[in-house]
Amino acid sequence: MKxxxxxxxxxxxxxxxxxxxxxxxxxxxxSEGSSGGTDHARVIAKYQGLADALGSSLKQKVNVVFIREFxxxxxxxxxxxxxxxxxxxxxxxxxxxxxxxxxYVASARPDGHCLIIVPQDSSHKTLADxxxxxxxxxxxxxxxxxxxxAELRDNGIDLSKERVERVREQDSVPLYLSHKLADVGGxxxxxxxxxxxxxxxxxVLHKSVAQPYFPLIADASFTEVQIRAMQAALKAxxxxxPGRDVLKRVGVQGFDNAGEARLRxxxxxxxx
Numbered sequence: 001m002k003x004x005x006x007x008x009x010x011x012x013x014x015x016x017x018x019x020x021x022x023x024x025x026x027x028x029x030x031s032e033g034s035s036g037g038t039d040h041a042r043v044i045a046k047y048q049g050l051a052d053a054l055g056s057s058l059k060q061k062v063n064v065v066f067i068r069e070f071x072x073x074x075x076x077x078x079x080x081x082x083x084x085x086x087x088x089x090x091x092x093x094x095x096x097x098x099x100x101x102x103x104y105v106a107s108a109r110p111d112g113h114c115l116i117i118v119p120q121d122s123s124h125k126t127l128a129d130x131x132x133x134x135x136x137x138x139x140x141x142x143x144x145x146x147x148x149x150a151e152l153r154d155n156g157i158d159l160s161k162e163r164v165e166r167v168r169e170q171d172s173v174p175l176y177l178s179h180k181l182a183d184v185g186g187x188x189x190x191x192x193x194x195x196x197x198x199x200x201x202x203x204v205l206h207k208s209v210a211q212p213y214f215p216l217i218a219d220a221s222f223t224e225v226q227i228r229a230m231q232a233a234l235k236a237x238x239x240x241x242p243g244r245d246v247l248k249r250v251g252v253q254g255f256d257n258a259g260e261a262r263l264r265x266x267x268x269x270x271x272x
Contacts, residue, residue, distance in 0.1 A: 025061040028054065031073045031087035033143070040066045047086075049246040054084070057233035058226055077102065086216040088112075088190075089143030093215035094266045102217040103227060104260035106234050108252035111210035113189035114148040117202045119177050124184065127155050127206050136165040136173050136182035144170065146270045148186035151208035174200040212263045214252065231257040 028051045030043055043066040055062035062084070067073045070092070076082050077096045084105070087093050090112065096102035118124050124133075137145045137159075149159050165182050167173060170193045173185035178201060187193045190213060197203065216234075218227060234255035237243035247254060 025063050026055070026058070026083035027065050027081075028062050029065050029067050029073065029076060029082040029085040029087070031067045031070070031085070031092065033088045046249050049242075050086075050250055053233050053237065053243070053246060054230050057229040080219055082219065083222075084216060084218045086214060088214045090212050090215055090263065090266060091143055091146075091270060091272060093212075093217045094263050096217045097260075097264055098267060101220045103220060103222060104257075104263060105216040105218050105227060105230050106255040106257040107212040107216070107259040107263065108214035108250075109254045109256050110189075110213065110252075112147075112213035113210060114144060114151045114208040115187050115189050115194055115204050116148070116152075116184060116206040116208075117174070117177070117187060117194075117197060118184050118205045120201050120203050122183070122203075122205075124205055127152070127157060130184045130205070131157060131162065133183035134163045134165055134181070135159065136167060136176040136185040138170055138173075139166055139168070144186065144188045144191075146272070147188070147208070147211065150270050151206075154209075155206075174202050177202060211266055211269075212259045215259070215263055216255070231255075 028047065030047050032043070044064045047064045051062040051064050065082070067076065067085075067087075073085070073087060073092055074095070077085060077092065077100045080100070085093065085096060085102070090107075093102070097104060116127065116130070118130075124130060137148060139145060152159060165176060167176060170187045170191045173182075173187050174193050174197070176182040177185055184205065189207070193200070216230075218230070222230075235257065237247050238254050
């Protein structure tokens with residue numbers, strides 16, 4: 001593999017360099033998005049089993065590197081600092097394919113969706129009912145806002161012509177609805193807010209088209225044989241107890257290696 005040097009901040013600045021002359025270790029960059037954890041040790045514990053499965057398929061050691069900031073993730077992809085990267089939101093791996101020469105490996109299952117939610121007692125029954133209502137979403141720059149915007153656009157709802165309230169975190173969307181500060185909201189299907197809808201007193205009015213979730217990409221130096229070996233290792237994870245434990249730790253059901261075309265189509269769909 002080509003020489004790689006990675007610098008990143010984890011409270012204090014430090015560097016890890018990997019290259020043919022120094023080490024055969026590879027790096028798996030992990031980004032959990034703005035809602036992800038901030039503890040590097042926790043991320044290593046969570047994903048090292050996955051890195052080990054990939055490393056076993058490649059016969060090389062793979063080390064987990066936690067990337068906290070989106071700017072560091074994009075810079076690392078742009079400058080080819082990561083052997084592999086697995087990230088949500090999915091638009092960053094999509095940029096890795098389109099802009100920075102990375103290769104598709106797999107996406108996590110299940111897919112991601114934008115969920116349009118309303119209070120349990122809302123009279124709204126279809127998307128058409130939300131026109132003219134107060135809609136709460138995260139900031140315009142947030143991936144899920146772009147996701148929901150594209151979905152609503154495809155269903156004839158132009159958010160630029162609607163009353164939209166903005167919140168910093170997705171977890172605030174149900175709170176806005178509960179306190180009647182908005183009538184309808186949008187959240188990611190894999191968000192904490194989505195997992196607690198019944199508890200928070202909300203229901204799904206509309207579930208969007210599926211899009212790839214938590215994609216894994218690899219740099220251009222990997223051969224086709226290596227890519228297929230990684231895909232086979234990921235596909236086999238549900239077939240063994242240790243593999244199922246890896247999936248449970250990561251929080252996914254499995255991996256799909258047939259989503260490259262959809263990931264490449266994601267950015268145009270989002271208007272990016």
